[in-house]
Amino acid sequence: MRTIGQMLFITCLLILLAAGPTLADAVVLDFAHATTGGAWREALTEIIREFEESHPDITIRENAMKDEIYETVGLVSLFHAGTPPDVYFQWGGWLVERDVSEGWAAKLDEELARDSWKDSFSSAAWDDATVGGEIYMVPHGMDITNLVWYNADIFARYDLQEPETWEEFMDLCQTLKDAGYTPIAAGNKGVGWPMGNWAGHLVSRVIGESAYDDLLKLEEGTSFSDPGVVEALGLLADMVDRGFFNIGVNVIDASEARMSFFMEQAVMHPIGSWLVSSARRDAPELNYAGFDTPAIDGQGDQSSMIGLTVGYMIAADSPHFDEAAKFLRHLTSVEMQRYRVEHTGEISAVRGTGDAAVDPRFELLVDITEAAGTTVAPPDTGYELEVAYAFYDAAAKVMDGIDPAQALQEADEAIAHLR
Amino acid sequence: MQRGIDRYTPYLFVLPALVVFVLFVLYPALDNFRYSFFDWRGFGPMEWVGWANYERALGSDGIFHLAFRNNILYFLGTIGSEVAFGLMIAFLLSKPLPLFSGLRVLFFTPMVLSMTIIGILWSYIYHPQIGLINSLLAAVGQQDAARAWLGDPQTIIAAVVITSGWTYGGFFMLLFYAGIKRIPAALAEAARLDGASEWKIFTLVTFPLLRPILVIALLLCWTGSFKAFNLFWVMTGEGGGPYHSGEIVATWIMKQAFQFSRMGYGAALAVIMTIVVVVSSTAYLLYSNRQRLEY
Numbered sequence: 001m002r003t004i005g006q007m008l009f010i011t012c013l014l015i016l017l018a019a020g021p022t023l024a025d026a027v028v029l030d031f032a033h034a035t036t037g038g039a040w041r042e043a044l045t046e047i048i049r050e051f052e053e054s055h056p057d058i059t060i061r062e063n064a065m066k067d068e069i070y071e072t073v074g075l076v077s078l079f080h081a082g083t084p085p086d087v088y089f090q091w092g093g094w095l096v097e098r099d100v101s102e103g104w105a106a107k108l109d110e111e112l113a114r115d116s117w118k119d120s121f122s123s124a125a126w127d128d129a130t131v132g133g134e135i136y137m138v139p140h141g142m143d144i145t146n147l148v149w150y151n152a153d154i155f156a157r158y159d160l161q162e163p164e165t166w167e168e169f170m171d172l173c174q175t176l177k178d179a180g181y182t183p184i185a186a187g188n189k190g191v192g193w194p195m196g197n198w199a200g201h202l203v204s205r206v207i208g209e210s211a212y213d214d215l216l217k218l219e220e221g222t223s224f225s226d227p228g229v230v231e232a233l234g235l236l237a238d239m240v241d242r243g244f245f246n247i248g249v250n251v252i253d254a255s256e257a258r259m260s261f262f263m264e265q266a267v268m269h270p271i272g273s274w275l276v277s278s279a280r281r282d283a284p285e286l287n288y289a290g291f292d293t294p295a296i297d298g299q300g301d302q303s304s305m306i307g308l309t310v311g312y313m314i315a316a317d318s319p320h321f322d323e324a325a326k327f328l329r330h331l332t333s334v335e336m337q338r339y340r341v342e343h344t345g346e347i348s349a350v351r352g353t354g355d356a357a358v359d360p361r362f363e364l365l366v367d368i369t370e371a372a373g374t375t376v377a378p379p380d381t382g383y384e385l386e387v388a389y390a391f392y393d394a395a396a397k398v399m400d401g402i403d404p405a406q407a408l409q410e411a412d413e414a415i416a417h418l419r
Numbered sequence: 420m421q422r423g424i425d426r427y428t429p430y431l432f433v434l435p436a437l438v439v440f441v442l443f444v445l446y447p448a449l450d451n452f453r454y455s456f457f458d459w460r461g462f463g464p465m466e467w468v469g470w471a472n473y474e475r476a477l478g479s480d481g482i483f484h485l486a487f488r489n490n491i492l493y494f495l496g497t498i499g500s501e502v503a504f505g506l507m508i509a510f511l512l513s514k515p516l517p518l519f520s521g522l523r524v525l526f527f528t529p530m531v532l533s534m535t536i537i538g539i540l541w542s543y544i545y546h547p548q549i550g551l552i553n554s555l556l557a558a559v560g561q562q563d564a565a566r567a568w569l570g571d572p573q574t575i576i577a578a579v580v581i582t583s584g585w586t587y588g589g590f591f592m593l594l595f596y597a598g599i600k601r602i603p604a605a606l607a608e609a610a611r612l613d614g615a616s617e618w619k620i621f622t623l624v625t626f627p628l629l630r631p632i633l634v635i636a637l638l639l640c641w642t643g644s645f646k647a648f649n650l651f652w653v654m655t656g657e658g659g660g661p662y663h664s665g666e667i668v669a670t671w672i673m674k675q676a677f678q679f680s681r682m683g684y685g686a687a688l689a690v691i692m693t694i695v696v697v698v699s700s701t702a703y704l705l706y707s708n709r710q711r712l713e714y
Contacts, residue, residue, distance in 0.1 A: 073677040080461045080677065102462050102680075189570070190656035248547030250661035251570025260548075386679045393662040400570075400661060407662075414482065417475055 026056075027323045032063040032078060032085035033312075034070035037255075038277040043343040051330045058323050068190050071095075071380065079104050079315075086318040087327060091381035092128025092309040096137050099313060105136040106314040111325050112138070120334065125349040128309040137311040138328045139349035144273040144307040144368060145378045146198045149290040154181065154267045162291040166235065169294045173244040176267050183244045185266030187257025188396055194254050195399055196392030197378045198270050198293070199233055201306040204376040206232040206298035212376060216383040216391070218419050224394065224408040228299070233395065233404035235296070240401055249399045262286055273307075276345040276361045289361065292368050305372035308381055309349060390414040448693070454686035461682035472687035483688060486666040492576045493583075493667065494644035500584025502636045505591025506629070510621055512592070513599045523596065527589035534586070538653025541582040545569045545654075569654055572664030579654055579665065583647070591636055598632040599625060634707040638700060645669070645696050668692050 031048075035041050048060045063085060065074040071091070078084055084104065090096055099105040112118040112135055125139035148169075155161075158179060163169040173183040188195040204212035207228035215222045215229065223229075239245065246252070246266055254271065261269035262283035269275070279286055295302035312331065314324045330336060337348040338356035345359030347366065354366060379388035390411040397407035455472055457465040476483050508526055512519045529537065544551045547567035556565045568578045602625060610620050648669040655665035659674075668688065676685030 073673065076461075076677050076680065098680075102460065104462075188661075191659075192661070246548070248567030248570045251545075251547055251567040251656075253656065265548075386681075389678075396662045400572075410481075413479075417479060 026059055027320050028059045028061050029087060029320055029323055029327060030063065030083075030085040031060050031087045031327070032065070032070070032075055033089035034065055034067040034074075035089070036064050036066055038274065038282075039280040039344040040274075040277045040340065040346065042281065043340045047331060047336050047339070050336075051327055054330070055323075055326065058327070060327065068193070072191065072385075084315040084317060086315055086320045087324045088313055088315065090137055090311060090313050091143075092137060092139070092311060093377050093382045094384065095381055096129060096313070097131050100131045100136050104316055106316045106318065106321060108135045108138060108314065108325075117329060120332070120351055121349050122351055125309045125311075129311055137309075137313050138332055139309050139311040140332060141310050141349055142273075142307060142347040142369060143310055144292075144305055144365060146201055146270055146272060146306050147275075147290040147292060147368065148268055148270050149261065149275055149288055150268045151261070151264060152287045152289050154264070162289075163294045166294050166296045170239075170242075173239065173268075174242065177242070177244060182246050182266040183268055184239070184246070185257045185261045185269045186245050186249045186399070187252035187254045187260075188249045188399055189251055189253040189256075191380070191389055192250070192392040192396040193378075193380055194257070194271060195236070195249065196380070196388070196395045197272075197306060199236060199395035199398070200379045200391065201293055201304070201376060202235055202296065203229050203232040204304060204306070205293065205296045205300040205302060206235075208299040209301060209304060209374050209376055212300070216379055216387055218387060218415065224391065224411045225405065229408055230404050232298075233398050233408065236395065237398050237401075237404050240399060245399070250396050258282075273346060273365050276359055276365070279361075280343070280345060280359060290364060292372075301374040303371055304374040304376050305368055306376045306378055307369075307372075308375075308377055311349065384418070386418060387415050451686045452690055454683055455690050457683040458681075459683040460680040461676065462680070465683070468683065472684045473691070475684065476687055476691055482663050482666060483668070483671055485663055486668045486671045489576055489665065489667050490644055490647075493580060493647060494641055496577060496580030497583050497587070497640050497644060498637065500580050501587045501591050502633070502640055504584050504588045505593075505636070506595045506633075508588065508592045509595035509599055510625065513596055523592065526592050529586045529588075530590050532586075534649040535653055537582065537586055538650050541578075541585075542569065542654050545578050569656075569665070570661055572661065575655060575660045575665040579650060582654065583650060586650075587643075594632055594636060595629060598629045602628045634704075638703060641703070642696055642700060645692055648673070 033044075035044050048062070052058065052060060063078070070089070075085075075088060075090075078088075079102070090099065096105070118135075121139050125142070126135065129135055129137035129139050150162075154176075158175060160172055160175065163172050176183040186195060200212070200216075203215070207215070207226065211222075211228070215224070215226070246257070246260065249257075252260075257269060258271060258275060258278060259282070260266055262279065264286075275290075279288065292303075292305055312328055314321055314328070318324055332350050334350060334352050337350040337353045340346070341348050341353045341356040341362070342358055345357055345362045345365075347362070347369065348354075354362075357363075377383070379391050382388075393414065394404070394407040394411040397410070398404050454465075456467060456469060458468045458471075459465040512523050512526075543549070545568035547553060547565070547570065550568070552568065553565040556562060566574065568574045606624050606628070607620050610624050615623070645668065647667060651665060651667050651670055652673075655670075659666045659670060663671075669692075672685045672688045672692070675681045675688060
């Protein structure tokens with residue numbers, strides 16, 4: 001018995017000794033992102049598993065946070081604490097610019113040029129990934145930040161059509177309300193990005209994309225109290241007055257509102273293209289479709305969409321740049337992205353992946369993207385956060401029935417120190 | 420020689436704690452004070468701005484003023500929901516009746532729960548559509564009184580105050596219960612023999628003798644109201660509620676320092692909050708000590 005014990009001990013020791021060098025050599029890649037649910041979460045798990053299998057010397061250590069936490073304090077805290085991730089998710093635009101100006105992001109031009117990696121991405125994806133002519137983000141997908149999704153069965157029941165104009169949209173909401181439905185489910189708890197983004201799109205449609213850009217960049221002579229901005233938020237105020245939203249919009253978060261749409265407690269739901277991924281997992285039987293914000297009588301491009309490119313960055317101080325690049329090559333390989341598109345129905349920034357989609361809503365997303373004459377940046381990813389949040393506050397106030405002129409004047413006061 | 424060692428021995432015992440205090444409290448606090456004179460994003464170069472951060476905080480930052488007012492409201496509310504509630508329960512449960520010891524444990528139980536769990540739990544209780552409160556109102560035919568408790572600027576602070584009372588009421592109950600048990604039973608007995616009612620015994624005998632504990636309870640309540648963070652952060656949607664109606668100083672500091680990367684300004688807000696709490700607490704303790712009651 002004692003001999004068996006000794007043999008077992010020696011065997012374990014040998015195994016440990018054999019494994020020792022491997023464990024010591026393994027690189028742990030810290031990967032921070034905001035994918036916590038939906039079909040993309042499942043696909044990402046699978047993609048990481050395949051990467052670790054094919055690269056036994058690299059282990060991915062995920063740090064996944066809710067998107068709102070991630071955008072506001074999560075990622076920033078990692079950098080401030082001196083524990084930056086090696087690879088991290090980012091929304092293209094101002095946040096990439098911020099990371100570059102803070103010295104957090106690594107330049108990727110050289111890496112992307114190697115083996116023509118760069119050519120595998122759609123050329124439209126680079127605008128949001130580039131700062132000062134240099135690339136800092138590997139594009140991953142295209143998010144349409146706001147669409148109006150609707151329950152197609154209820155539309156069919158009342159013979160309703162997708163509205164072309166804002167007036168038709170209002171008539172549609174009234175018809176649904178008269179029929180006893182809550183026309184729109186919205187959840188705006190927290191910083192208020194869901195309604196804030198929609199409000200941003202409305203502002204751009206009313207005052208024009210260039211004026212919208214100037215407004216949020218706090219250019220000289222601009223003001224949130226401009227009549228056009230007040231008019232745009234007035235569109236939402238009118239909907240609130242007419243009772244088109246669920247109660248407690250500002251106290252329900254985005255995921256709760258999404259679930260209430262899935263559970264058919266409301267007929268429409270304004271949110272981004274990522275709803276497709278959520279629905280594939282949480283409401284696979286739901287018959288739904290979507291449309292872009294209908295045309296408004298304004299100075300902006302009425303075919304515009306609000307959206308951005310999202311992607312992944314490598315931290316400037318990462319000691320594992322090569323391993324991080326290997327992981328991103330794997331993640332954005334055509335094979336993995338085809339798997340992702342098939343699994344989630346989301347738009348990939350990688351060429352040769354569109355025909356992998358099986359979800360009928362994928363076509364809709366592609367159509368909207370292609371039909372969009374202009375792409376408007378969402379306030380919180382396109383512009384400084386403090387300005388964006390002041391604007392979101394104004395939209396949230398309007399959702400609570402506060403007069404748009406007053407709400408926007410208070411937004412002006414909140415960011416006066418930045419002008 | 421021996422006498423010399425004896426003289427320094429107490430200081431040697433204090434030294435480890437003093438080192439920890441200096442390293443982890445005093446030094447960071449002084450460093451924070453230094454940061455408050457800079458425009459600094461927490462990363463990269465620091466630009467000296469003098470008193471500009473303080474001028475903004477005390478002058479034009481309406482959200483900071485609102486947050487400060489919310490802290491005061493929260494403090495006033497918790498005097499009722501935590502201290503008064505705890506005192507009342509302690510007095511009632513101090514009677515030697517069956518089940519009362521079990522009830523004391525029950526009232527204390529929320530204290531052992533994570534604040535995040537409590538926040539989430541009460542968020543559902545206040546939920547406008549599926550919440551317990553609105554469901555109860557509907558069940559008794561008061562649908563019109565239903566509202567989004569955490570989404571309404573009129574009710575958001577009160578909603579957190581109630582949750583806070585539910586959580587900390589048991590702690591204050593324990594504090595007062597220990598105080599009540601310390602009061603000699605003969606005093607109440609004498610009053611009872613003189614024909615005093617239970618209410619009179621409480622107001623004229625028990626309550627005045629609990630004064631030292633009340634002083635500490637109010638101080639804990641005051642400092643606790645400025646330390647509050649996680650309950651507000653969870654219940655009001657990453658702090659703030661709709662358009663800052665539920666913002667408190669701590670959440671606003673967090674946002675300035677980390678969301679907007681205005682570390683210098685956040686440091687100035689922290690300095691202001693620290694001065695307010697330390698000065699007011701010290702003044703309060705000095706005033707209370709002058710009116711000490713012994714028995």
